[in-house]
Amino acid sequence: AQSVTQPDIHITVSEGASLELRCNYSYGATPYLFWYVQSPGQGLQLLLKYFSGDTLVQGIKGFEAEFKRSQSSFNLRKPSVHWSDAAEYFCAVPSSGGYNKLIFGAGTRLAVHP
Amino acid sequence: NAGVMQNPRHLVRRRGQEARLRCSPMKGHSHVYWYRQLPEEGLKFMVYLQKENIIDESGMPKERFSAEFPKEGPSILRIQQVVRGDSAAYFCASSADGTTNEKLFFGSGTQLSVL
Numbered sequence: 001a002q003s004v005t006q007p008d009i010h011i012t013v014s015e016g017a018s019l020e021l022r023c024n025y026s027y028g029a030t031p032y033l034f035w036y037v038q039s040p041g042q043g044l045q046l047l048l049k050y051f052s053g054d055t056l057v058q059g060i061k062g063f064e065a066e067f068k069r070s071q072s073s074f075n076l077r078k079p080s081v082h083w084s085d086a087a088e089y090f091c092a093v094p095s096s097g098g099y100n101k102l103i104f105g106a107g108t109r110l111a112v113h114p
Numbered sequence: 115n116a117g118v119m120q121n122p123r124h125l126v127r128r129r130g131q132e133a134r135l136r137c138s139p140m141k142g143h144s145h146v147y148w149y150r151q152l153p154e155e156g157l158k159f160m161v162y163l164q165k166e167n168i169i170d171e172s173g174m175p176k177e178r179f180s181a182e183f184p185k186e187g188p189s190i191l192r193i194q195q196v197v198r199g200d201s202a203a204y205f206c207a208s209s210a211d212g213t214t215n216e217k218l219f220f221g222s223g224t225q226l227s228v229l
Contacts, residue, residue: 106155
């Protein structure tokens with residue numbers, strides 16, 4: 001069965017520092033992979049997605065993620081974090097069925113120190 | 115073009131009461147999904163509906179929970195005889211079609227608190 005693991009529950013970084021949020025997945029075939037961000041009191045916003053092709057995916061707000069099949073990972077990165085990036089980040093894969101029934105990881109809460 | 119609209123934003127109910135959560139999808143979207151987020155957890159799929167049809171309700175609790183998406187009007191998630199364990203954030207999402215590569219748009223959620 002498909003599953004997603006986000007090993008880090010909380011991460012704190014200083015503004016301007018680089019960021020990497022980890023995501024490991026279990027999926028039967030070539031996966032579709034998503035990263036969403038949830039700001040306080042808000043719904044989820046899609047940051048980026050991987051379907052096929054180039055394993056380095058560019059997203060909004062300066063984020064990128066790299067699909068590594070050998071490691072079953074899809075880690076999210078940003079070279080320089082801004083205070084406004086403080087939020088909760090969710091990695092997701094689709095469940096079986098071929099439609100938008102997503103399985104989310106438990107999330108990583110990012111705090112940014114000035 | 116308004117996004118996915120959910121109301122109310124906050125809903126307080128006493129144990130045993132009914133909760134009705136409403137979701138208006140984005141204009142032109144006929145596919146609606148409901149997810150539940152328990153404290154300190156990720157979102158969990160509940161139900162997928164198209165207009166007047168329930169496509170997949172595999173994530174819905176077997177009792178007290180129901181969902182509809184009528185031909186006219188918003189989608190409704192209904193919870194009867196609420197219990198404290200129903201306290202959670204309930205998110206609605208919509209898409210133009212149901213395929214995985216079609217972008218999913220989320221509402222801001224309804225925070226249900228059961229006293």
